[in-house]
Amino acid sequence: MSALVSEVSEVLVGLGERSYKIYLGAGLFNSESMFKTCVNSQYICLISSEAVSQLYLEQFLKNLEKFNLNKNLKIIKIILPNGESAKTWDSLNLIFTELLKFSMPRKTLILALGGGVIGDIAGLAASLYQRGVPYIQIPTTLLAQVDSSVGGKTAINHPLGKNMIGAFYQPRAVLIELDFLRTLPDREYFAGLAEVIKYGLIFDGEFFNFLEKNKNKILNKDPEILLKIIKKSCEIKSHIVSLDERESGLRAILNFGHTYGHAIETLTNYQTFLHGEAVSIGMVLALKKSMEIFNLELGLEPDLLNRVLDLLKFLNLPTDIPQNLNQTLSSENMLSAMARDKKNSGETRRLTLILLKKLGQAEICDIQI
């Protein structure tokens, strides 16, 4: 008997022949119908992290065996170390070696069961193995559920830059199991909320108001509110990605707070902040810069900065650079790290930044520095 799924929500990512659905719900992970709809392949390569596999691997494999319709099911599993340091060519090559060692064919389905790091590596492996095999994202962190699992960005790091080697390669589906959030450490949960708040700021003022009104429930991980805010985040991201898959324009607004955030992460060697935490500080810096640039316009209400600061702080997110990092993250260091960011166009002394014109409306700005 399969577990009951109270309600499965769906969000379509409309990308022509590359369109796919995001399924959201509590209990998806044990749902017979979900396995039969999505994970129905004779050849499966499951990629996960040490941390996630300790919690969920056994159950997942059991479900896979039980619900899969194929005879002679062939499953290989690859467990990578935890964290950003796994996003290397070595991890990627390990995946290729295993796939080839077991003669896994072109119709192999790759499953990415984990957070953003696993999704990024597994997606890139899928895009490159035999010039492309299908894959499904099964994100286990809030950050991956609302951001990195949607939209087909995959990557590994290069010693000279984060996410510098990658592909736009869309998954066949995204399965968002809300119950995974029960085992997610609080700090990672809050970090994920930074991206949720970002969607309100850049694209949907009403959604930002909703987050403010429901901040207590969000703090307490109320399941109903969780479903709503994750679904809305996926809808906004899907909408933007469907208009500009390869980031030739609009999609860049998703980087609000990220140019600053990446500089913070780079300068602290990814040791001090989670990605969402760096983005939280980055959004405050970008908002201040927006007020500086657009200060004469009426759109940007003067108390927006305070509202954003209050909400971020209430949700345990950092909003400025800690004193002990004032030197490491000096304006000068920040600017030179930002100039190296790949979102930038290569011109010297100019910087592409995402700024807010008003609540719910972002703009791509080319700034003289």
Added chain:
Amino acid sequence: MSALVSEVSEVLVGLGERSYKIYLGAGLFNSESMFKTCVNSQYICLISSEAVSQLYLEQFLKNLEKFNLNKNLKIIKIILPNGESAKTWDSLNLIFTELLKFSMPRKTLILALGGGVIGDIAGLAASLYQRGVPYIQIPTTLLAQVDSSVGGKTAINHPLGKNMIGAFYQPRAVLIELDFLRTLPDREYFAGLAEVIKYGLIFDGEFFNFLEKNKNKILNKDPEILLKIIKKSCEIKSHIVSLDERESGLRAILNFGHTYGHAIETLTNYQTFLHGEAVSIGMVLALKKSMEIFNLELGLEPDLLNRVLDLLKFLNLPTDIPQNLNQTLSSENMLSAMARDKKNSGETRRLTLILLKKLGQAEICDIQI
């Protein structure tokens, strides 16, 4: 003053938003208008091999400086070792390191000046650097001009298999300079002709007849005939690729002779035959298998095998396995190498082979072994 181009022929590869043109002619390489149309970027990364760069690098860089419209032109060049052994992750990573070391931005144009190996690596580097930058193929061998530079297949090798890591990533243009063939060693020229003959066999019986009739001129590299056969080859490949970019069906017919050919290359460690030579033997084996499978049908004329053997031999191509390799390339070894080929579906004891139903018509067949 730019050199005169007697005539520039064009072939369109129709792939929607990924469409591009193949330009063919003698003198393209020194043509001002060709540089202004195609190679017009401020940031250029030129990738070539030791052999090709000795012959053409200086002139190419001179033209690039002379004809490029951009101020502050920034060019980096990466010269890789000759031959298939360069198709590794190390070469690819060397390219990424150079691009990052010189902070080359997302709008960098990659130029692949070389044979199939350079085209494959440079194309894959372009597809992965910062999740994709534009690139142009400038093939210098006949094989690359009629086959590997067209259609967007890119790859590197893995110790466990050739071309196992790659992407479908279309170039922005292909520039086919016929004068490059003047410096091409004869053996490589003949090897390229194997792919030309393949197009006639699988898709255009008239073209095969034309090749037979003009075999003397082909042997003597008559420039007019060369333009005709290269253009026709590009037209046939473009047509097939535009109908099935990612090889979900039809495109597989381009692999006629290649499943056998790859097995021959693998079992001889890529030391004995050029790719085209292995394909030449492979086509004869595939044709014999076609006659065995379709022997009751009228389409496959009984003397086709002799016609193919005569033409291949006339053009100095091998048509059977040399006696000293009878053991290495025994039926048993060949079959097991073929079963590992990535074109195959993973089923045991079945093999996907491209066979001829008649001259000019190939079929994808699933064979019991």
